[in-house]
Amino acid sequence: MTTIPTQPFALPGGSAPRRRGYLQRPDCRIYFEVTGSGPALIFAHGLGGNYMSWWQQVAHFAATHSCVTFSHRGFAPSETPPGGPRPEDYAGDLEALIAHLELRDPVLVGQSMGGWTGIDLALKRPGLLKALVLSATSGPIDPTQTGSAAAGAFAAWSARSQEALRSGSARGIHPAVGARAAEEQPALHFLYRAMDELSVGLDKETLRGRLMAARNRPASDLAAIAIPALWITGAEDVVFPSPVAPYLAAAMPRARHAEVERAGHSPYFERPAAFNALLAEFLAALS
Numbered sequence: 001m002t003t004i005p006t007q008p009f010a011l012p013g014g015s016a017p018r019r020r021g022y023l024q025r026p027d028c029r030i031y032f033e034v035t036g037s038g039p040a041l042i043f044a045h046g047l048g049g050n051y052m053s054w055w056q057q058v059a060h061f062a063a064t065h066s067c068v069t070f071s072h073r074g075f076a077p078s079e080t081p082p083g084g085p086r087p088e089d090y091a092g093d094l095e096a097l098i099a100h101l102e103l104r105d106p107v108l109v110g111q112s113m114g115g116w117t118g119i120d121l122a123l124k125r126p127g128l129l130k131a132l133v134l135s136a137t138s139g140p141i142d143p144t145q146t147g148s149a150a151a152g153a154f155a156a157w158s159a160r161s162q163e164a165l166r167s168g169s170a171r172g173i174h175p176a177v178g179a180r181a182a183e184e185q186p187a188l189h190f191l192y193r194a195m196d197e198l199s200v201g202l203d204k205e206t207l208r209g210r211l212m213a214a215r216n217r218p219a220s221d222l223a224a225i226a227i228p229a230l231w232i233t234g235a236e237d238v239v240f241p242s243p244v245a246p247y248l249a250a251a252m253p254r255a256r257h258a259e260v261e262r263a264g265h266s267p268y269f270e271r272p273a274a275f276n277a278l279l280a281e282f283l284a285a286l287s
Contacts, residue, residue, distance in 0.1 A: 028079035032070040036062030040106035044114030056272035091120035105130035115139030153243035178264025229255035234263030
């Protein structure tokens with residue numbers, strides 16, 4: 001493990017401890033940061049992000065929690081392993097980071113690609129996580145294997161999504177942010193794209209293919225995740241089928257679903273106040 005000298009993080013009326021470093025894995029190094037103190041809150045970013053994606057969550061929760069952010073393998077400033085990152089390695093990376101930081105009962109928040117990390121880890125190591133938050137993601141769970149009740153909702157969403165993605169691409173709208181944010185919050189849209197483009201050595205299309213190939217588990221597998229879970233979706237998401245999320249949540253013993261209005265695929269980024277309020281309510285119910 002490599003540590004990096006780091007100053008504390010200023011908060012209103014005081015400051016929070018902060019540490020940074022690299023965790024050595026067999027084939028690459030994983031970058032991480034820990035800001036704040038208290039119960040552990042881990043954030044796993046999506047395909048368009050990195051550890052910086054959670055700036056609006058870390059600043060909000062660092063006064064009460066140890067906020068752990070990291071970049072998945074291949075995403076700056078983590079290293080890219082030979083052959084590029086494979087989603088099946090994500091859970092092992094995070095398990096190793098949890099052990100290295102000696103975290104107890106962490107809550108994991110996974111956005112989009114981070115859902116592969118979260119669900120795989122929850123299934124692989126029952127009891128390691130205290131709770132799970134899935135934002136705009138079903139990870140390795142195939143949303144088309146949710147059952148006949150959700151089939152109509154998925155089909156209607158898919159038709160709308162394909163048209164929105166085509167028109168958005170022609171305009172240069174990042175699909176993970178969406179048309180509304182591009183129109184209403186152009187600076188935020190620019191920032192998201194800038195973060196996305198930092199991982200210059202990563203073949204994201206190959207990785208996207210690997211993620212989709214790994215999305216092959218039925219919704220019935222979710223029944224094995226007995227910890228409390230919160231599914232958060234954006235009502236205008238064109239990347240993840242948000243209408244299917246309530247059915248997925250119902251497949252878990254202790255899960256519920258909440259939707260953020262006027263938000264696309266990245267509610268944590270586009271509507272941080274609403275997202276943080278939902279997360280804070282969920283965390284309060286755990287204690």
